[in-house]
Structure formats: structure tokens, C-alpha cells
Amino acid sequence: MTQIVTLKGVSKSFGALTVTDAVDLAVESGEALGIIGPNGAGKSTLFNLIGGALQPSEGRIYWQDHDITDLPAAQRCRLGIGRSFQIPHPFVGMTVYENLLTAAIFGGDAQSAPQTCRRVLELTGLRPKANLQAGSLGLLERKRLEMARALATSPKVLLLDEIAGGLTEAECHALVATIRDIHASGMAVIWIEHVVHALLAVVERLVVIDRGALVAQGDPKAVMADPMVQQLYLGIDADDAA
Amino acid sequence: MTTAPLTRRKAPVSLIAIFVTIVFLAAAPFWASRGTLNMLMEALAFLALAQMWNLLAGYTGLISVGQQAWVGLGGYLFFALAMFSGLPLLIALPVAALLSGLIAFPIGWIAFRLQGAYFAIGTWVIAEVFRLIAAQFSALGGGSGISLPIDVVKSLATSRGARDMVMYYIAFGLGIGSVVIVWLMLRSKWGLAFxxxxDSEPASESIGIRIRRVKFMVYVATAASTALTGGFIFLQKLRITPDAAFSVNEWSAFIIFIVVIGGIGSIEGPILGVILFFTLRSFAADWGSWYLITLGALAIGVMLVDRQGMWSILKSRGVPVLFKTTRWFEP
Structure with a gap:
């Protein structure tokens, strides 16, 4: 396997506040990687750094072996980094289908955009909502749209930021199945999630972030059994952590 | 739940409405009095300016209060070309617009160093600089301005009636053309990007839209077409002065009023705004300051009801969309 995204000593500070602290992380192509950590640990900031919405204060970010630290977000998307936002940013004045179409045309292959959108609508279960205004969607559907829009850019690595919260048990199972399908198609997935049991049903490797730093990583079961991680997650149901 | 929108089958009604309006306006020289024709010319020119400002501010979020820079530059370049280059007037007009577009590249490069409110103020300052520069050219009348020489005016057409006719159709082309071009643009892939x-700049970047590049392109294109309209406005007025050409009141405040009250970020909004603005002006213009106070109060009133303007209020009451841009998913 080859490394698709690599972070070397990446730090991000806002004034005196360090939100990302010297993170070294390599993501293999086709890998399913989970990221957990307490609120405010800097998980979403990590996505902003990988996606290019933020510039690191220190360190470099690589796509395969190209340095992309200075590349704007739009060009990183075209390389193959697709991301969702924790707080959904739908294009509210467009339909769901148009949201995907825009992503497919500008972030993916414009020629095959309608087919790509059709496939993504099926995959994410948004097809019945295709012609609805995105502004009329509820929060859960907006989160679904975040994932769908990122998928429409035909990424090689998909960054998912907390999309399982608030789902019923059945919906959560369906989401896990969808993400497994996406992963099975060969796409690398990096998933930040508080719903740990959903995460563990998909990921092959787990990374724990606390106060901006990478504090544990490895086999998901082993990481969750780590006393320090349990300490961090004290208060989370033992069944969830299992 | 099926989601077929009701407005889908109403397309013919809106097409008929558009068609009737175009025919009605195209025939204006044959039914309108000279006064009405002049008012229509002005309204059509304002429509063109409003559509361009709406594209800039309503879609790409570039709030410029300095579009008078391009109205005035278009006017001055047009006067200069008409008087000194010997180009026919109808050629000088687009050439002035093209030159303005070229000048918009370096000016835009400067303005784009600034963001948000700073961009707005920056564009205003740039327009003021343009005004001061325009006043330096004594060949163009310096600070007191200049009239288009009568022989130059007569080169358009010898009789006044024929000149009115030619000018009206330029205005018609500008007004209708601006709507059609914006509509076509919004139906293209660039419409999706705009x-x-x-709706969301961070999300746009994340799906591969190079927003700075798109914004710059829109800035330059709207500068050129605003200059084209500016050239026409001063052809119609036959006289240009730095104060009239680079008036922030006339070419920014009124235009912003029109777009904001009509409905920013839609094609219908500026059209509604122009109709409202000229209706108001036709009976309230001699109220003096009270006229401007009324405009301001009206704008605040509409904003309090719906920040998306009158078009949004109408749309929520079931008025069908006139200019359809939606791409439907066909299952």
C-alpha cells in the first residue's frame, strides 16, 4: 500500500492557543481510519488542514509524495480530497441534485457528472429528495448531503466529520453499511465520529487526538482498551467503548 | 413522498409573460411619447446596471459601492473615442467597454487585496480617484465637463426622431441583453458556481471551485458591461462631468436600493426593483429630500419583512419563477 495523505509535524496555532500540536500521520490509500477525541481536541481543525481550508503554522502536508501545504482547497479537491463539514454547509438555494452536480462538475469529471450524481444519490439514499431545495432539508438530511456532495467529487480519500450523531439505531446501521460500501469500492475514508460503535464497525485503524496532539493510534480494539484512552473517554458508556 | 414541484408545468405562462413584455418594450418608439421613451431608456439602462451589480454582489458576494468608477470610465472613454478617434459612435461604445474591461484587470488586482467591508470602501475610493483623474483632462473639459459636439451627435442620425430611435434600441439591447446574459450564465455551469x-464559500472551495478566480472573472466582466451602459448613459445625456459620471449616489446608492429592495441574488429582483424605483420617482421626484427619505424608509421596511426583498415575498405567496435555472433530476 502507498501513502496517500501524509502529515509531517503539522501544527496550527491561533495566537497563543495551539489547536494542532506537531501531528505526524500517514494515511494509506484505501484505508479506513477513525479519529476520536474529546470535544475541542482539534479533530475538525485537522480536516481543515488536510482539506486546505486552513494553513498550518508549522509542518508539511503531502499528497502521495507531492507537497500540497501551499495548495488551495479547490485544487486539493481536484487531486482527490473530498470532505464534509461538521456543521453542514449546503448550497441552500439549489436542489439536492444541483448540489451534487456542482460538486461533480467542478471537483470531479464534468463529462460524467450526471451519471456520478445518479450513482451518489442511490448510494446515499438521497434520491427521493433529489429535486428538493437543499434549504428545506432537516439537519440529518443536511449531514447526508454533506457526505453525498463530497462523494460527487469522486475523491480518492473521503473525510467525514461527525455524520452519525442523532441517527436512530436503524439509520445508523444503514449509514455504516453505506460507508462500508464506499470503503469497499477502494476509497480511503477518514472518519471523525463521537458515535464510537458506528466508527468501530468500519475503521481498520483508530487515532486518538487530545488537545491537538496525537496521543494513541493503532488497532481499534487495542486503542480502545488503552487505559489512557478510557480515561479520556470516561463518561462514555462502556458498551460504546467496547 | 414525491417531490415534483408544482411550478414545473407553468413554464409556458412565464415564457408568454416574458415574450409579451419584450414585444411591448420593442414597440415602444411606436407607442410612447418622447418623455415616456426617455424614461424607458433610463429605466433599461438602470436595469442593466442593476443586473450587473446583482451578479457581483448577489452571487459572488463582492459588495462594491464603486461601480460608478465603471459607469464614469465608460462614459469618459466613450466621449474621448467619439471626439478624437473618429470611430463611429456605435463602434466607440463597445470599444470603450473593452478598454474599461482591460483597466479592470489591474484595478481588480488592487481591490482584491481587500475583503468584505474593506473591499466595499476600497472600490469607492478607487471611483473617487477615477473622478479626480477625469477632472485633469482639459481636452475633456476638466472639472466642469464637456458636451458631445453637435456634428458627432449628428453622425448617429441626422433627425432627432431617428436618433431617439437608435438610442432607444441601444437601451433596449442593454436592458434586455443584461437579463438574457445573466440568465444564460446562470443556466451554464458557471451559474452553479455563482x-x-x-450560499457557502468554504463549501464551494471544498468541492473544487476556485472562488477567487471566479470572482475576479465576474468583477472584470461586470466592469466592462457596466462601462458599456455608462457610455450609453452619457451618449443619451450628451454631456459628461466628473461629478455626474462618478456619482456614488446615482450609480451605486440607487442601484443598490433597486437590487436590495427588489431581491438580491435573483434575476427577477432587479427587474422588480427598477419598476418600483421608476414608479416611485415618477410621482415623488419633486418631493426633494422627502423622496430620498421615502426610498430609505421603504428599503428598511422591505428588509424587515424579508431580507431577500420583494421578489422573495412574492415567491413565498406562490408567484411562479419567471427565469428558470433549476436543473431537475430525471429519475
Missing amino acids: TAIR
């Missing part, structure tokens, strides 16, 4: 940028 709407995406309007």
Missing part, C-alpha cells in the same frame, strides 16, 4: 459561492 450560486454555490453565494
Whole structure:
């Protein structure tokens, strides 16, 4: 396997506040990687750094072996980094289908955009909502749209930021199945999630972030059994952590 | 739940409405009095300016209060070309617009160093600089301005009636053309990019839209077409002065009023705004300051009801969309 995204000593500070602290992380192509950590640990900031919405204060970010630290977000998307936002940013004045179409045309292959959108609508279960205004969607559907829009850019690595919260048990199972399908198609997935049991049903490797730093990583079961991680997650149901 | 929108089958009604309006306006020289024709010319020119400002501010979020820079530059370049280059007037007009577009590249490069409110103020300052520069050219009348020489005016057409006719159709082309071009643009893939940028810049970047590049392109294109309209406005007035050409009141405040009250970020909004603005002006213009106070109060009133303007209020009451841009998913 080859490394698709690599972070070397990446730090991000806002004034005196360090939100990302010297993170070294390599993501293999086709890998399913989970990221957990307490609120405010800097998980979403990590996505902003990988996606290019933020510039690191220190360190470099690589796509395969190209340095992309200075590349704007739009060009990183075209390389193959697709991301969702924790707080959904739908294009509210467009339909769901148009949201995907825009992503497919500008972030993916414009020629095959309608087919790509059709496939993504099926995959994410948004097809019945295709012609609805995105502004009329509820929060859960907006989160679904975040994932769908990122998928429409035909990424090689998909960054998912907390999309399982608030789902019923059945919906959560369906989401896990969808993400497994996406992963099975060969796409690398990096998933930040508080719903740990959903995460563990998909990921092959787990990374724990606390106060901006990478504090544990490895086999998901082993990481969750780590006393320090349990300490961090004290208060989370033992069944969830299992 | 099926989601077929009701407005889908109403397309013919809106097409008929558009067609009737175009025919009605195209025939204006044959039914309108000279006064009405002049008012229509002005309204059509304002429509063109409003559509361009709406594209800039309503879609790409570039709030410029300095579009008078391009109205005035278009006017001055047109006067200079008409008087000194010997180009026919109808050629000088687009050439002035093209030159303005070229000048918009370096000016835009400067303005784009600034963001948000700073961009707005920056564009205003740039327009003021343009005004001061325009006043330096004594060949163009310096600070007191200049009239288009009568022989130059007569080169358009010898009789006044024929000149009115030619000018009206230029205005018609500008007004209708601006709507058609914006509509076609919004139906193209760039329309998706503009709407995406309007709705969320971070998300637009994340799906591969190079927003700075798109914004710059829109800035230059709207500068050129605003200059084209500016050239026409001063052809119609036959006289240009730095104060009239680079008036922030006339070419920014009124235009912003029109777009904001009509409905920013839609094609219908500026059209509604122009109709409202000229209706108001026709009976309230001699109220003096009270006229401006009324405009301001009206704008605040509409904003309090719906920040998306009158078009949004009408749309929520079931008025069908006139200019359809939606791409439907066909299952």
C-alpha cells in the first residue's frame, strides 16, 4: 500500500492557543481510519488542514509524495480530497441534485457528472429528495448531503466529520453499511465520529487526538482498551467503548 | 413522498409573460411619447446596471459601492473615442467597454487585496480617484465637463426622431441583453458556481471551485458591461462631468436600493426593483429630500419583512419563477 495523505509535524496555532500540536500521520490509500477525541481536541481543525481550508503554522502536508501545504482547497479537491463539514454547509438555494452536480462538475469529471450524481444519490439514499431545495432539508438530511456532495467529487480519500450523531439505531446501521460500501469500492475514508460503535464497525485503524496532539493510534480494539484512552473517554458508556 | 414541484408545468405562462413584455418594450418608439421613451431608456439602462451589480454582489458576494468608477470610465472613454478617434459612435461604445474591461484587470488586482467591508470602501475610493483623474483632462473639459459636439451627435442620425430611435434600441439591447446574459450564465455551469459561492464559500472551495478566480472573472466582466451602459448613459445625456459620471449616489446608492429592495441574488429582483424605483420617482421626484427619505424608509421596511426583498415575498405567496435555472433530476 502507498501513502496517500501524509502529515509531517503539522501544527496550527491561533495566537497563543495551539489547536494542532506537531501531528505526524500517514494515511494509506484505501484505508479506513477513525479519529476520536474529546470535544475541542482539534479533530475538525485537522480536516481543515488536510482539506486546505486552513494553513498550518508549522509542518508539511503531502499528497502521495507531492507537497500540497501551499495548495488551495479547490485544487486539493481536484487531486482527490473530498470532505464534509461538521456543521453542514449546503448550497441552500439549489436542489439536492444541483448540489451534487456542482460538486461533480467542478471537483470531479464534468463529462460524467450526471451519471456520478445518479450513482451518489442511490448510494446515499438521497434520491427521493433529489429535486428538493437543499434549504428545506432537516439537519440529518443536511449531514447526508454533506457526505453525498463530497462523494460527487469522486475523491480518492473521503473525510467525514461527525455524520452519525442523532441517527436512530436503524439509520445508523444503514449509514455504516453505506460507508462500508464506499470503503469497499477502494476509497480511503477518514472518519471523525463521537458515535464510537458506528466508527468501530468500519475503521481498520483508530487515532486518538487530545488537545491537538496525537496521543494513541493503532488497532481499534487495542486503542480502545488503552487505559489512557478510557480515561479520556470516561463518561462514555462502556458498551460504546467496547 | 414525491417531490415534483408544482411550478414545473407553468413554464409556458412565464415564457408568454416574458415574450409579451419584450414585444411591448420593442414597440415602444411606436407607442410612447418622447418623455415616456426617455424614461424607458433610463429605466433599461438602470436595469442593466442593476443586473450587473446583482451578479457581483448577489452571487459572488463582492459588495462594491464603486461601480460608478465603471459607469464614469465608460462614459469618459466613450466621449474621448467619439471626439478624437473618429470611430463611429456605435463602434466607440463597445470599444470603450473593452478598454474599461482591460483597466479592470489591474484595478481588480488592487481591490482584491481587500475583503468584505474593506473591499466595499476600497472600490469607492478607487471611483473617487477615477473622478479626480477625469477632472485633469482639459481636452475633456476638466472639472466642469464637456458636451458631445453637435456634428458627432449628428453622425448617429441626422433627425432627432431617428436618433431617439437608435438610442432607444441601444437601451433596449442593454436592458434586455443584461437579463438574457445573466440568465444564460446562470443556466451554464458557471451559474452553479455563482450560486454555490453565494450560499457557502468554504463549501464551494471544498468541492473544487476556485472562488477567487471566479470572482475576479465576474468583477472584470461586470466592469466592462457596466462601462458599456455608462457610455450609453452619457451618449443619451450628451454631456459628461466628473461629478455626474462618478456619482456614488446615482450609480451605486440607487442601484443598490433597486437590487436590495427588489431581491438580491435573483434575476427577477432587479427587474422588480427598477419598476418600483421608476414608479416611485415618477410621482415623488419633486418631493426633494422627502423622496430620498421615502426610498430609505421603504428599503428598511422591505428588509424587515424579508431580507431577500420583494421578489422573495412574492415567491413565498406562490408567484411562479419567471427565469428558470433549476436543473431537475430525471429519475
